[in-house]
Amino acid sequence: MKRNPYLPELATVIEVVEETPNIKSLRVVFNDKEVMEQFSFEPGQVGQISVFGYGEATFVINSPPTRKDYLQFTVMKVGEVTTAIHELKAGDEVGVRAPLGNFFPYERMKGRDILFIGGGIGLAPLRTLILFMLDNRSQYGDITILYGARTPPDLCFKSDLEEWARREDVKLILTVDNPYPGWVGRVGLVPNVLRELEPKAEGKVAITCGPPIMIKFTLKALLDLGFREEDIVTTLERRMKCGVGLCGRCNIGPKYVCKDGPVFSYAELKGLPFEL
Amino acid sequence: MRGRFLLRKERLGEALRSFQAKGYAVFLPYLEGETVLFLPYDGRREPFLEWPSTLPPKSILFPQSETLFYFHRTKKDGKVRVELEEVAPSQQILIFGSRPCDAKGFSTFDKVFVGDHPKDPYYMERRLKTTIFSLTCPFPTPSCFCLSVGLEPDGKEGSDIIATQIDEGLYVEILTEKGERLMEGINLEDGASFEGEVQMRIERTKRLIRRPFDPKDRIQVGIFEQEEFWKEAVSKCISCGLCTYLCPTCYCFNITDEAALDRGERIRSWDSCMFYHYTLEASGHNPRPTKFDRFKNRVGHKFLFFPERYEGSISCTGCGRCVRFCPVSVDIAEIVRRLKEAR
Numbered sequence: 001m002k003r004n005p006y007l008p009e010l011a012t013v014i015e016v017v018e019e020t021p022n023i024k025s026l027r028v029v030f031n032d033k034e035v036m037e038q039f040s041f042e043p044g045q046v047g048q049i050s051v052f053g054y055g056e057a058t059f060v061i062n063s064p065p066t067r068k069d070y071l072q073f074t075v076m077k078v079g080e081v082t083t084a085i086h087e088l089k090a091g092d093e094v095g096v097r098a099p100l101g102n103f104f105p106y107e108r109m110k111g112r113d114i115l116f117i118g119g120g121i122g123l124a125p126l127r128t129l130i131l132f133m134l135d136n137r138s139q140y141g142d143i144t145i146l147y148g149a150r151t152p153p154d155l156c157f158k159s160d161l162e163e164w165a166r167r168e169d170v171k172l173i174l175t176v177d178n179p180y181p182g183w184v185g186r187v188g189l190v191p192n193v194l195r196e197l198e199p200k201a202e203g204k205v206a207i208t209c210g211p212p213i214m215i216k217f218t219l220k221a222l223l224d225l226g227f228r229e230e231d232i233v234t235t236l237e238r239r240m241k242c243g244v245g246l247c248g249r250c251n252i253g254p255k256y257v258c259k260d261g262p263v264f265s266y267a268e269l270k271g272l273p274f275e276l
Numbered sequence: 277m278r279g280r281f282l283l284r285k286e287r288l289g290e291a292l293r294s295f296q297a298k299g300y301a302v303f304l305p306y307l308e309g310e311t312v313l314f315l316p317y318d319g320r321r322e323p324f325l326e327w328p329s330t331l332p333p334k335s336i337l338f339p340q341s342e343t344l345f346y347f348h349r350t351k352k353d354g355k356v357r358v359e360l361e362e363v364a365p366s367q368q369i370l371i372f373g374s375r376p377c378d379a380k381g382f383s384t385f386d387k388v389f390v391g392d393h394p395k396d397p398y399y400m401e402r403r404l405k406t407t408i409f410s411l412t413c414p415f416p417t418p419s420c421f422c423l424s425v426g427l428e429p430d431g432k433e434g435s436d437i438i439a440t441q442i443d444e445g446l447y448v449e450i451l452t453e454k455g456e457r458l459m460e461g462i463n464l465e466d467g468a469s470f471e472g473e474v475q476m477r478i479e480r481t482k483r484l485i486r487r488p489f490d491p492k493d494r495i496q497v498g499i500f501e502q503e504e505f506w507k508e509a510v511s512k513c514i515s516c517g518l519c520t521y522l523c524p525t526c527y528c529f530n531i532t533d534e535a536a537l538d539r540g541e542r543i544r545s546w547d548s549c550m551f552y553h554y555t556l557e558a559s560g561h562n563p564r565p566t567k568f569d570r571f572k573n574r575v576g577h578k579f580l581f582f583p584e585r586y587e588g589s590i591s592c593t594g595c596g597r598c599v600r601f602c603p604v605s606v607d608i609a610e611i612v613r614r615l616k617e618a619r
Contacts, residue, residue: 005394006344006531006542010358052347052358052542053535057558079558091355212561239557241531241547244394248528249547249554251573252563254581273501273576275563 005244008050008095009035013088014070019156020149022077023121024086025062027070028096039098041065043106043128044235044263047098048243049073054084058240058258060125061098066135071098074124074156100243101262104129104207104233112205113141117218119190119210120149123156125235125262126209130164137169144199148175148190148210152183173197191217194225201226207233212276219266232266236276278450280471281464285445291462292317292372300370300407300458303336305329314371323373325411325441328420332378332524332595333371337402338385341545344398344531349538363398369406370458377422377595379410379434381524384593386434387586388527398544407454410435411446412478416485419596421609426491427594429481440474447474488613491590495579495615506568509611512604515567517548519598519608525578525591528554549574579612 010031017025026049030036043064050056057079063072077086088094106129114133118126126145133140145164149155155174164172175186175193186193190210199206206227208218215234222232238250238257245259253272255261283291296302302317307324314333317323346361382403389396390403413420413429422429432438436455439446447470450456499505520526530547534540547554550570556562564570582591592608599607 004362004397006397006544007360007362010360050542052349053533053540055533056531056542082558089355091353093356093358095358095360211559212563237557238563239555241529245392246388246396246527246529247531247547248549248577251577251581253576254584273573275569 005097006242008048008056008097011071011094011096013090013092013094015090016088019074019158020154023074023156024077025072025074025157026085026088026094027063027072028094029070030096031093039068039071041099042103043132044101044103044125045099046101046243046258046262047071047073047096048100048240049075049081049085050095050097051081051084051088052095055081056095056097056241057081057085058100058237058243060128060235060262062124062127064128064132064135066132071096074121074127076121097243101258102260104235104263105265106132109133109205110139111141113203114143115199115204115206116143116145116147117190117194117206117208117210117222118145118147119214120154121156122208122210122214123147124209126207127157127160129207131160134167134170141203142171143169144171144173146173146175146190146194146197148177148188148193150177152176152180152185189217190214191221194218194221199225201228201231205231205233207235209235212237216276219269223266229267229270230265234264234266234269235262236264237262278456280467281448281450281459282444282467282470283439283446283448283462283464287463288445289320289322292323293319294462295370295372295458298368298458300368302370302372303333304372314374317372325373326415328375328413328417328595328597329373329378330597330601331522332381332597333374334378334381334385334524336369336371337382337406338399338527338546341543342398344542344544346539346541347533347535349535349540366402366405369402370409371406372409374408374410374435375413375595376410376429376431376433376435376438377413377420377427377593378524379408380427380431380593381434381595382408383434384525384582384589384591385527387589391586407436407458408434409437409439409455409458412438412440412474413481414441414477416481417596417600418486419599419607419609420485420594421488421596422594423482423485423487424489424491424609424612425590425592425594428478429485430478440477442470442473442477444470447471486609488609489616493616495612497580500572500576500580500615503568505614506572509614510568510571510606513550513567513571513606514604515550515552515570516603517550518601518603519606520548520550520574521546522597522601524593524595524597549577575608575611575615578608579615
């Protein structure tokens, strides 16, 4: 990273992918070829995207470090900056400050069975790790992905979902909140479906991300299912500005989500004020 | 030339002018109406040293609003193109007439913005070029409680020079190389004979400072986590954020873009953890939705979280400004006293 942590690196949008009616993925490359070549990061790390004149917001780098043609960020249109991001077209220049934060402890997940539990756009950070593990497939045990959204059109990363459904070495379970015409997958909220599935906790690591309310109930379900506190991993979101542990707002007790996180195990979270 | 000196009262103006002539941007406290503010020295007017300043001098090194960089946007073949431009470096700064609690405020900032990683280049640049000439506290206000946070009215932390006001002028102690550079060529006399009198003055000040709690006592986490405690303790808080703006250690900030047509700047401005919007996410979710959550976080930051991150250092200097100027008389010292006493 540059000496001035606030100064973004200029990058160009090479492709915009429509994921759902209100979610787009942005593929960017740094303008400086050398920066692009030397750029390295770990799965789970985040970046700040600048649309100059509108501001900056934090998103996970959801393309894995094993595929470095571009960096992908997936953005739901909810506020001022994300609306500006949704206006971007291929060829437009943006700013990127990355990588920021910590990452998934994938070394200590080696040889273990992995259970991913995602909701809505919360699949984005899981996607990085899923693709990373699929690119290093032999190092991990069974991979199960439970993913839900409000309705079928709200399911993100549809081409990935199709591929994961086809693969023999991945088990994919999809759910939507309510019955929907033509939907043949499960129906029910993610934490409830998780309880119905009753996954065996033994030897397994669970990694979850979704809206705060989903994370809250998923953590509880995983504890009830007998998962060990250090084998429950989540990645959190907060309103962030500086992204480097200085501006103050993303703290949970003494920890900054931008710098000490965004990845936390339940064992780490439980000692902090309960501010999910 | 470390040591103790006397700067005669009638030579103060001359000294201030020579600091200016050496290239320092000199800031000192001036009485403006009923408010004491650090303002640029105008070369004539004497500083006002009777009361502690209403606002701490923190805005000199950490402006209420500052440009991080400029950007220029153009459209070429329908595509957005951007150029960035960095800001110019700062000049040498002298802060004259700060109190030990204010200087301690800067050393608290230093832990975060200079001592941690990554460093804040904007603050750091100014801080390294700044000399701090503090005055020991001649007379505390009723809201002051520095002794309770382990600071003294003649505390040296963060200062390059510390001086005590005596009848003859200023009894000056030079503490650092920066202090030596500032005082080079200034007309000083030997001050050794005034040491006893200075000690007496400091002792007198100490006796007048309230001690709501002892720095060694710990906050009882049990009661700190109790929602009921906060509901009762800060029910009158109106979330105005004044406490954080007046605080010499509060450093939270916001970053926003301001643009007109093709040119704009990215700006950093003071923010406040007392505001609902501080943690409000675009989705509408807010992890600290009530004033009780926010106040608890503020006290927690100063007395628990900051010490945990920065080697036990409390991020409160006991300057009492947040107590003195709170429109509804919330007293953080009283709250901390209760958190420490509870069993």
